[in-house]
Amino acid sequence: MRYVRFRDPAGATRRGTLESGHVHFANESYSLDSDEIDVLPPCEPSKIVCIGRNYADHADEMGSDVPDRPLLFLKPPNALAGHGDTVTVPAGKERIDHEAELAVVIGEQCRHVPEADAMDVVEGFTCMNDISNRDDQRQEQNWIRGKAFDGAAPLGPVLATPDEVPADASVQTRVNGELRQDGHREQLIFPIPELIAEITTYMTLEPGDVIATGTPDGVGALNDGDEVEIEVEGVGVLEHTVRVP
């Protein structure tokens, strides 16, 4: 199943099922691209736990080693943006990058989850752009100005249940129609169950919390007016525009 959260023409927040490009809720149906509805991020995370350098080729392009355990960082709720939104990035920076990611949406409150049971707490998968302000990221101990700014986490629009997403699903970025990143889920250094086990050793995950599993190689600069598409195979395509103030 594929789900889309949206505000309907009456302003009510709904979660409908997506079939053939249409969102269905109760007796109503809307085109996903319709102006009648506002497509929202597919969940309301209390936190987004992100993984750095989880693809070897990306660690290499950043001049970094592969970590010996998952490199964790956080994006708070202010970082969220939705499908079709215009993301205004921090002003006056030399380099703001796209990072396409397969994002995991948690379905139940959980802690100390063994790897073997980890997929039981997953509601589904979605698309995320881990937008990164390299100017500040390179200078900070913790990547806050670099990664936690408003709009740094466009998310959605589709939440797909795990059965919809192949084990080797592709994770892609296109900018103005040009393919920039093209990785595969099976390249993850730390696979999803290992991430869930490690994170929940330290913290409780809540329903709607998100784990962003890292980006493949091919990260690159975003410029004013760029139209970004993040596609995860089996999930769908997240689109947003970039504004450099």
Added chain:
Amino acid sequence: MRYVRFRDPAGATRRGTLESGHVHFANESYSLDSDEIDVLPPCEPSKIVCIGRNYADHADEMGSDVPDRPLLFLKPPNALAGHGDTVTVPAGKERIDHEAELAVVIGEQCRHVPEADAMDVVEGFTCMNDISNRDDQRQEQNWIRGKAFDGAAPLGPVLATPDEVPADASVQTRVNGELRQDGHREQLIFPIPELIAEITTYMTLEPGDVIATGTPDGVGALNDGDEVEIEVEGVGVLEHTVRVP
């Protein structure tokens, strides 16, 4: 004014005023120490933005330089704990430390706040213990295992309006009755208006969000069964117990 959030005997969440050790709401009054009520953290932050090395003597004791702009990191909502709670710290660590902090509670949604207007967005001040797992903090790029674990942010119990808190308010930790930290608000390298201006350059703060302003020198180890008191002059005393599993 001083406020305390609590669950009343009927289970309803209330915010009462604190006077002479009693919490008042509508026609009811309870002793702050009464078993009839559950004292809650004074707000419900979507994020806690923390400041590292914001007292020169603490940067020195950690063998670190004073940063040239605020060192930011995040604690998510799972880190919250309340007055009177028992905090279970991560298992198997050599060194878990207390860090007494003056915490700022934000009163309104805001972004791009100039320093001159920053106190207008402050609802009040409270006490926080920035509990720190040094084993992991020393090894991590971002302080997630080190600082964002469940219970890593005991907060409260009192929210005091800014007029209640002196410009040179003391910030203290006592462990089992022994004074361990004793700093003063005026020692902050980056004062509160500068912190608010810098943080809101990058991100929106929401009502109830917290800025933890950093810890003075004297940080030290916590052990199983320790009784911790964090006191900010003009605010009150936050008490919690430590459990090492």
